[in-house]
Every structure is written in structure tokens, then in C-alpha cells.
Amino acid sequence: MSRRRRVLVAGASLAGVRTAETLRDRGFDGEIVLVGAEQQLPYDRPPLSKALLEGQGTADDVRLLTSDQVSALDLDLRLGRRALALDPVRRAVELDDGEALGYDQLVIATGSAPWMPRDWDLFEGIYPLRTVDDCLAIRSALQGSPRVAVVGGGPIGCEVASTARRLGCEVVQIEPLAAPMARVLGTEIALACAEIPLDAGVRLVCGTAVEGFDGGVRVERVRLRDGRMIEADVVVVGIGARPVTDWLFGSGVSVSDGVMCDDRCATSVAGVYAAGDVARWFNPLFEQTMRIEHWTNASEQGAFVARALLDGRQAGSYSPVPFVWSEQYGVKYEVAGVPHPTDRIRIVEGSVAERRFVAVYEREERLTGAFALNSTRSLLKFRRLLARDGAHAERVDVPSISS
Missing domain, CATH: 3.50.50.60 (FAD/NAD(P)-binding domain)
Structure with a gap:
């Protein structure tokens, strides 16, 4: 009887959990080993600076997986275990307790650590x-x-x-x-x-x-x-974070402010992929490499990597419109695309005075991104435009509205 195929996910982050969940949703019946450095069951991070910090609920309320869900997904969950080294020749990851875990395919989802x-x-x-x-x-x-x-x-x-x-x-x-x-x-x-x-x-x-x-x-x-x-x-x-890549030194995995990946989130080592905060991948929609530290990307990229593991090239390219949101002082901030602080900025809807507006960012007569303050619905049209045209999105011909 042949051995079951094993996918090892290093990092019990949102990206790692979404990879495991999507593998099962798509019928993968092999082994899934999920390794997490913390003793906690995997949890969601956005509430840590908002609801949970304010005292609303407990750590159990932000879990991504319960013990019952771990069983239902048939996960081999290793908590309180940190990846120390990768040996791609043996196809094994060494953990901090000395165990060497073999894999057929590896997903690096070790996230980032605060500076x-x-x-x-x-x-x-x-x-x-x-x-x-x-x-x-x-x-x-x-x-x-x-x-x-x-x-x-x-x-x-x-x-x-x-x-x-x-x-x-x-x-x-x-x-x-x-x-x-x-x-x-x-x-x-x-x-x-x-x-x-x-x-x-x-x-x-x-x-x-x-x-x-x-x-x-x-x-x-x-x-x-x-x-x-x-x-x-x-x-x-809160002055930023660094991708957790130190354990990959000498492995052959290319690292430069994150794990370098192609458009399918595959690394420079065969059978090794990356997802979430740690991944720097080539996004063909915007024709550039990017690393995004936010919930939306971690969730979507983890799910994509699962499809790439199962379907190979047929999974296509991972080419999302980056989307970041934040809630502060009862106000919702949302950014779509890849705006740069030096881009030309125009307010095209609403006004600063009423604290409800949309601003667009442009470079060389091209739309690079959009920012919405309390204007979620209005931002959607710019997200759709960027999803359609990416790096080639045309200038938005909407009259500016003074603030």
C-alpha cells in the first residue's frame, strides 16, 4: 500500500489555516501537518488591536479553528513547535524539539514578527x-x-x-x-x-x-x-514587522524581505510554496512583486496555494487587487490597489469635511489605487476597474471635489 501524500504547513497562521481548509474542501485526502510556534489554537489577528484589546470577549472568541474543527479536518496539529531549518534534499523541516518532519509539499506560512x-x-x-x-x-x-x-x-x-x-x-x-x-x-x-x-x-x-x-x-x-x-x-x-524567514538560511529558498515566489506562489525550491505575510510574490496584474501584511491577502493567498498544490499550472496565477482596511475612531479606512505616497491624489467623491470621501491615486496618467473613508460601496467600482486592468488601469475622468 502506497504512503499517503503529506502536505506540511509551517505556520498556523490565517494563511496556513486557509491552505489546510481549502485542501480538504477540494477533496485532498492525504496528510496535512500544521505546525504553529504558539501554544494557542490558531486565531484571528484583527481583533487584537480592537475588540479583544478593548475587553470584548476572550481569546476563545477569535479562534480560527476549534478542537472539533481540527478533528473534522483531520489535521495533525503541532502547537508550540517552531520551524528551525529546512532541508530540501531530504524534504524535511527540523523543529525546535529536534524532530525532522518529512513532506511531499511544503507551505511556508510563518508570517511576520514585530520590529x-x-x-x-x-x-x-x-x-x-x-x-x-x-x-x-x-x-x-x-x-x-x-x-x-x-x-x-x-x-x-x-x-x-x-x-x-x-x-x-x-x-x-x-x-x-x-x-x-x-x-x-x-x-x-x-x-x-x-x-x-x-x-x-x-x-x-x-x-x-x-x-x-x-x-x-x-x-x-x-x-x-x-x-x-x-x-x-x-x-x-507598532513600527512595522519583519517576515519570519531566518529558519530558511542555507536552504536554497530565495529570500529578500520575504520568501521570493513566482506568480503561483512557488519558491525557488521545488515543492515549496509560501503564503501570507511572509510571501513576496510576482503579481502579474500589476506587473510587480509585492508582500502584503493584511488579513484579506493572507486568507486569499492561503486558499490559492492549496489550489496550486492540487492543480499545478491549471490553478493559474495569483493576481489579486491588494485590499487593506482599518477601523479607527468609529471610521472605516479602505485602500485598494498599489498606491504610492508620491502619486498624484484627487478626491473624486465626497469631502474631507464630511468625513466621507473617495480619493484616487494616479501615476503617469494611470490609476494605481483608491482610498475610501466611510465609503465602502463607492470604493467597489475602483476595485473592479483595477481588477480588470491592473497596471494598465486608465486615468479616472471624474471631476475633483474640493475638500
Whole structure:
């Protein structure tokens, strides 16, 4: 009797779970081994900076899989086990307990880890936010309405600042660019949106970076490079994340700010694919490589990789329109496409004043992306246009509406 084919998924992330689920949905009856570095059952991350952080529900409420679902999917789930090395000749992954797991096909879904500069964690009260344990530790620290400093103005930092303010904390948000979300939205739109946290009572300190921290056992102050001091009882650091690829050193898998993949999410090593935050793949729709750290891509890419494992070239190319969303201060931010902060930006619907608008991003007379503030339905037409034409989407001839 022949041995059952084995798919090994390294990383019990959203992308890893979607890969396993889609394999079963499409009739795969071989072995699926899902390896997760955390002891927790796989869980959803968006609530960590919003609902769960605010105290709504428990860790069980954000599970991607229950124990019953693990059994129903016939998964060999290895929790609390970290991938240490890949040997493509033996087709095996070495785990941190010394076990070498063989595979027929491997999916790298090890995600990303938060950036934390050296010596930034010397004081108690300084937290990254990536895991459910991080979330619960911060949630506990926010009790009693402490003074909170949020370092970083990306979506995670903004969501944490919003949640902390809603809990009654005094919040300062520190961002080296001109305004929070400027790296995503560009300076003009980010400055317009900065009125939202200001109106909620958040103090914004922009145009400078963090030099270090002072305190006793616990953090007491944030030192800025311009010489200012910010008093803080709790500091949450959200300055970006790095793909978890260190365990692939020497394996032959090409790595450059993520695992390099082709248009089918296949790596440079036969039988090895990547999905989610860790994957940098060629998107033929936009004719460029990209790595996206967001829920939508992780879910869709994990499902695509499962189809590629089963169908090979017949699965086609993974060519989505990137889509990112964030909820802050009761407002929904959505970005579609691949806008760049230096693109020409036009508001084509609504206005900044009413906090409901759509802005388009253009480069060399081509549409590169769109941003919607509280305008989900209106954004759909631009998503459809980008899905149809991608890198060749024409300029949008809609009259600009002043803000």
C-alpha cells in the first residue's frame, strides 16, 4: 500500500489555516501537518488591536479553528513547535524539539514578527502587539486609564491609539512622518485624516522619532530625538514587522524581505510554496512583486496555494487587487490597489469635511489605487476597474471635489 501524500504547513497562521481548509474542501485526502510556534489554537489577528484589546470577549472568541474543527479536518496539529531549518534534499523541516518532519509539499506560512529595536524592551510596560498574549498583556496594562504612548502611525498603531482612547486613557501617538498613515495614504490625505484622532482627544507628535526610554523598573518617559520627553505609563510599539524567514538560511529558498515566489506562489525550491505575510510574490496584474501584511491577502493567498498544490499550472496565477482596511475612531479606512505616497491624489467623491470621501491615486496618467473613508460601496467600482486592468488601469475622468 502506497504512503499517503503529506502536505506540511509551517505556520498556523490565517494563511496556513486557509491552505489546510481549502485542501480538504477540494477533496485532498492525504496528510496535512500544521505546525504553529504558539501554544494557542490558531486565531484571528484583527481583533487584537480592537475588540479583544478593548475587553470584548476572550481569546476563545477569535479562534480560527476549534478542537472539533481540527478533528473534522483531520489535521495533525503541532502547537508550540517552531520551524528551525529546512532541508530540501531530504524534504524535511527540523523543529525546535529536534524532530525532522518529512513532506511531499511544503507551505511556508510563518508570517511576520514585530520590529522591536535593541534595548527597547528593557523596561516593564513596553509592549509589541502581534500575539494574543501580547493583546491580553496590553489590555491588562490599560486598566485604570494610564498615560499611553503609541509609537508608530501605521494601521496597528492607529487602532491601538483609538482603542486606548476609547477606554479613557490619555494617549500620545508618535510618528516620524508628517501624520499617522502617511506611509500608506500620502501626506496630503494623511494630514486631512489626522483631524479624526485629534478630535477624539489623542495628542499627535509627528515629524520626530523615539530616541529611547527612561524609568525605574517600569517605563516612565519616552525620549524623542528632538529632545522632548513624553510621560508614559504604558508604551505600545507598532513600527512595522519583519517576515519570519531566518529558519530558511542555507536552504536554497530565495529570500529578500520575504520568501521570493513566482506568480503561483512557488519558491525557488521545488515543492515549496509560501503564503501570507511572509510571501513576496510576482503579481502579474500589476506587473510587480509585492508582500502584503493584511488579513484579506493572507486568507486569499492561503486558499490559492492549496489550489496550486492540487492543480499545478491549471490553478493559474495569483493576481489579486491588494485590499487593506482599518477601523479607527468609529471610521472605516479602505485602500485598494498599489498606491504610492508620491502619486498624484484627487478626491473624486465626497469631502474631507464630511468625513466621507473617495480619493484616487494616479501615476503617469494611470490609476494605481483608491482610498475610501466611510465609503465602502463607492470604493467597489475602483476595485473592479483595477481588477480588470491592473497596471494598465486608465486615468479616472471624474471631476475633483474640493475638500
